[in-house]
Amino acid sequence: MKHWVSQFNARMDRWGERLSQKELRIPVDLTVGILFFLFALAILLVMPQQVAISEKDAVNGRAFPTLLMVVMMICCVMLVGKELYKIVTKQPLNWKTINLQTELKALVILAILVVTYLLCRFTDLFVVGAVFCCLGFLVYFRCKKPSYYVITITIAVVIWAAFRFALHVEF
Numbered sequence: 001m002k003h004w005v006s007q008f009n010a011r012m013d014r015w016g017e018r019l020s021q022k023e024l025r026i027p028v029d030l031t032v033g034i035l036f037f038l039f040a041l042a043i044l045l046v047m048p049q050q051v052a053i054s055e056k057d058a059v060n061g062r063a064f065p066t067l068l069m070v071v072m073m074i075c076c077v078m079l080v081g082k083e084l085y086k087i088v089t090k091q092p093l094n095w096k097t098i099n100l101q102t103e104l105k106a107l108v109i110l111a112i113l114v115v116t117y118l119l120c121r122f123t124d125l126f127v128v129g130a131v132f133c134c135l136g137f138l139v140y141f142r143c144k145k146p147s148y149y150v151i152t153i154t155i156a157v158v159i160w161a162a163f164r165f166a167l168h169v170e171f
Helices: 002-020 028-050 063-088 100-123 126-140 146-166
Strands: 023-027 095-099
Touching (some): 023 028, 095 100, 126 146
């Protein structure tokens, strides 16, 4: 087991060294304007399936999110338009350099959290997601002491059991 863990850590170190040398340069305002426009559009497209409305409501649950997404899309169009104007007039754009190693680390942490949520959601057992989250972060931060794993998982299960059986909280 230790041999497998050391091989895994060595492979992660090699990938980390390669990624630390790679950087990506992006025009921030242009990229963010396009991404958030697409995000607002996606929210508007999925809202009818996610937010039910009633005919007797004067203002339904979709009114404020729709207004917010439309305002966001208008602001995004203005931002992208300003950046396109800068490109046409040959003015300098606002560029940002992104280190791929740093961003990949953030994505791994986000992936652990998303998988934790999905496990909780699809198994209907919070404890399954909590144990995965504990193990995921301990492995990610390369904890080598087995006692840390035992203590963390035990605490997660005890907290879940206390809420579930002593406090009768369903989550």
